[in-house]
Amino acid sequence: RDHPDAKVLQSQWSALEDALAKGQTRSIGVINFCQFSLTSVLATAKVTPAVNYYLTHVGMGLDPRGLRSFGEARGIRTFAYGAIGEPGPNKELLQNPIVNKIAKEHGVSPEAVAVRWILQSGAAVSVRPTVEFGLGSAACLPKTEENKNKQTRSRCDQGLAERAASFQWELTSSEMSELSGLTSPNDNPTLFSSAGCPDAFGPKDYVKYIQSLGS
Secondary structure (H helix, E strand, O other), rough: OOOOOOHHHHHHHHHHHHHOOOOOOOOOOOOOHHHHHHHHOOOOOOOOOEEEEEOOOOOOOOOHHHHHHHHHHOOOOEEEEEEEOOOOHHHHHHOOOOHHOOOHOOOOOOHHHHHHHHHHHEEEEOOOOOOOOOOOOOOOOOOHHHHHHOOOOOHHHHHHHHHHHHHHOOHHHHHHHHHHHHOOOOOOOOOOOOOOOOOOOOOHHHHHHHHHHHO
């Protein structure tokens, strides 16, 4: 995680490098690191972070705030979360006329288009099988006694299957251009970082944000 103090960042990264050297992990990366955080770590790093995991979705462009080009120029891959919004689905994104037009042409959901756009741009993407995952709950199986012991497909299975299907089709070059050209919703890629990054969204702010979703 990032920190406003460069020395703390460097110490944290050194600990991860030690874990890598001991074989305790196969790869190490960072989350929500802006340019300041990356520069701080790279100043003393023996191992370059494999990935920077940060918020990216349609409407933010291919290089949000220059973070992707900054990282990739230094050998750090982009690993995106929030493909359909964060922490829950973004209505503006999923109801966008261009996103829905493309979804209809391919016979897929707007969510699938959003995920495919990130994949086809060359970035990695994480997905959640259900909306509840983004809102702090890991519940997947239906909460009924009737379904408790049945070997039926859970909502998690269905959600993951739909996301995995994003590998089975492609956007055209013109569709990629249309989606990449959208400028809203334009979120901060390192929104959920500490005060070390611009316009950071601290833990207390995040709690308030989650609570506001239910109001």
